[in-house]
Amino acid sequence: MDDFVSNYVNRLDSKGRVSIPAPYRQILAREGTEGLFCSPSMDRAAVDAGGHGLRKAIDEYLEPFDVFTEEREILATALLGESESLKIDKDGRVVLSEKIKAHTGITDSVVFVGHGYKFQIWQPEKYEAFKVEAAKEAIALRKSLSARRQALRQAGEGA
Amino acid sequence: MDDFVSNYVNRLDSKGRVSIPAPYRQILAREGTEGLFCSPSMDRAAVDAGGHGLRKAIDEYLEPFDVFTEEREILATALLGESESLKIDKDGRVVLSEKIKAHTGITDSVVFVGHGYKFQIWQPEKYEAFKVEAAKEAIALRKSLSARRQALRQAGEGA
DNA sequence: CATAATATCCCATGGTATCCCATTAAGGGT
DNA sequence: ACCCTTAATGGGATACCATGGGATATTATG
Numbered sequence: 560m561d562d563f564v565s566n567y568v569n570r571l572d573s574k575g576r577v578s579i580p581a582p583y584r585q586i587l588a589r590e591g592t593e594g595l596f597c598s599p600s601m602d603r604a605a606v607d608a609g610g611h612g613l614r615k616a617i618d619e620y621l622e623p624f625d626v627f628t629e630e631r632e633i634l635a636t637a638l639l640g641e642s643e644s645l646k647i648d649k650d651g652r653v654v655l656s657e658k659i660k661a662h663t664g665i666t667d668s669v670v671f672v673g674h675g676y677k678f679q680i681w682q683p684e685k686y687e688a689f690k691v692e693a694a695k696e697a698i699a700l701r702k703s704l705s706a707r708r709q710a711l712r713q714a715g716e717g718a
Numbered sequence: 719m720d721d722f723v724s725n726y727v728n729r730l731d732s733k734g735r736v737s738i739p740a741p742y743r744q745i746l747a748r749e750g751t752e753g754l755f756c757s758p759s760m761d762r763a764a765v766d767a768g769g770h771g772l773r774k775a776i777d778e779y780l781e782p783f784d785v786f787t788e789e790r791e792i793l794a795t796a797l798l799g800e801s802e803s804l805k806i807d808k809d810g811r812v813v814l815s816e817k818i819k820a821h822t823g824i825t826d827s828v829v830f831v832g833h834g835y836k837f838q839i840w841q842p843e844k845y846e847a848f849k850v851e852a853a854k855e856a857i858a859l860r861k862s863l864s865a866r867r868q869a870l871r872q873a874g875e876g877a
Numbered sequence: 878c879a880t881a882a883t884a885t886c887c888c889a890t891g892g893t894a895t896c897c898c899a900t901t902a903a904g905g906g907t
Numbered sequence: 908a909c910c911c912t913t914a915a916t917g918g919g920a921t922a923c924c925a926t927g928g929g930a931t932a933t934t935a936t937g
Contacts, residue, residue, distance in 0.1 A: 564798050564802060565801060566800070582803070616785050672799040674798055675777070676785075690799075693791075693792045693795040694800075697793055697795075697796035697797070698761065
């Protein structure tokens with residue numbers, strides 16, 4: 560049950576390094592990954608990051624699409640072609656590439672957000688904005704989900 | 719079938735630590751959890767806490783949503799990204815994060831409220847206020863529920 | 878091939894979390 | 908009523924972590 564949870568804000572130093580939060584490092588170490596796999600989010604100013612768990616999720620996502628098909632090429636380009644593997648130094652730090660900084664708007668501070676099998680990297684202010692939006696939408700989603708379940712139960716009783 | 723029941727009030731010490739009630743500790747130990755999983759309630763000044771049981775509930779809630787979808791990202795952010803896993807020390811205590819204290823209004827005292835598979839963490843006065851409100855609503859709910867059951871029974875007899 | 882530029886290693890430091898032990902209080906059994 | 912166990916709490920000592928920066932290795936460039 561080792562999953563990326565919680566969120567942490569760390570600072571970039573003058574050399575552009577940032578510490579991966581210690582709890583995340585331990586998970587990555589247990590996964591046996593060297594290098595932090597980073598894949599820019601398609602629709603947000605965030606980067607998906609992780610180890611084998613994330614790689615596996617991507618592979619399984621691509622799997623149903625036949626190789627050499629248009630869809631496969633497009634998805635592979637977005638999910639793998641634009642990704643990179645950042646080197647983790649002896650002190651558990653990485654240097655963010657220019658591409659990641661441009662995509663996220665990160666300049667001097669990073670927030671790491673746990674998503675279970677992966678985590679995301681954000682510029683703190685952008686994450687704050689997304690978070691309040693996500694909180695609202697999560698409540699709406701929950702309502703519609705429980706309404707649907709309720710309807711299913713009653714249909715079941717009626718039968 | 720060990721469930722979190724009853725409620726307990728404990729104090730924070732000068733370092734911000736608070737003892738998890740011993741009966742809860744035993745349940746967590748049997749679940750084989752290390753770390754207390756804490757998830758801020760979406761609509762109340764409370765925090766849901768527990769071990770594997772709670773994590774499992776959240777994972778099952780996320781499971782039907784495909785990875786890399788909008789809904790999944792939103793729910794993962796709200797349910798995992800904003801949660802944390804608090805370390806339980808050798809004496810069965812945790813330190814509440816600033817985020818939890820801010821969300822709940824806790825300053826020097828905590829009440830632990832059993833909810834079966836999980837328990838909640840409240841600031842004592844806020845919990846008292848919520849409790850009387852919940853008691854009223856429970857009566858109203860019971861009425862509407864039993865009316866609904868009655869109707870269903872009669873419909874069944876009629877058929 | 879030389880030299881600059883960059884990346885990685887290695888060690889130091891301050892702040893905080895965790896360990897470990899002591900004290901106090903509250904049952905439980907005899 | 909008394910001992911014995913268990914729980915909650917307090918506090919000093921220790922370990923860990925994020926961060927900074929000098930030293931060394933690696934890569935790029937003229």
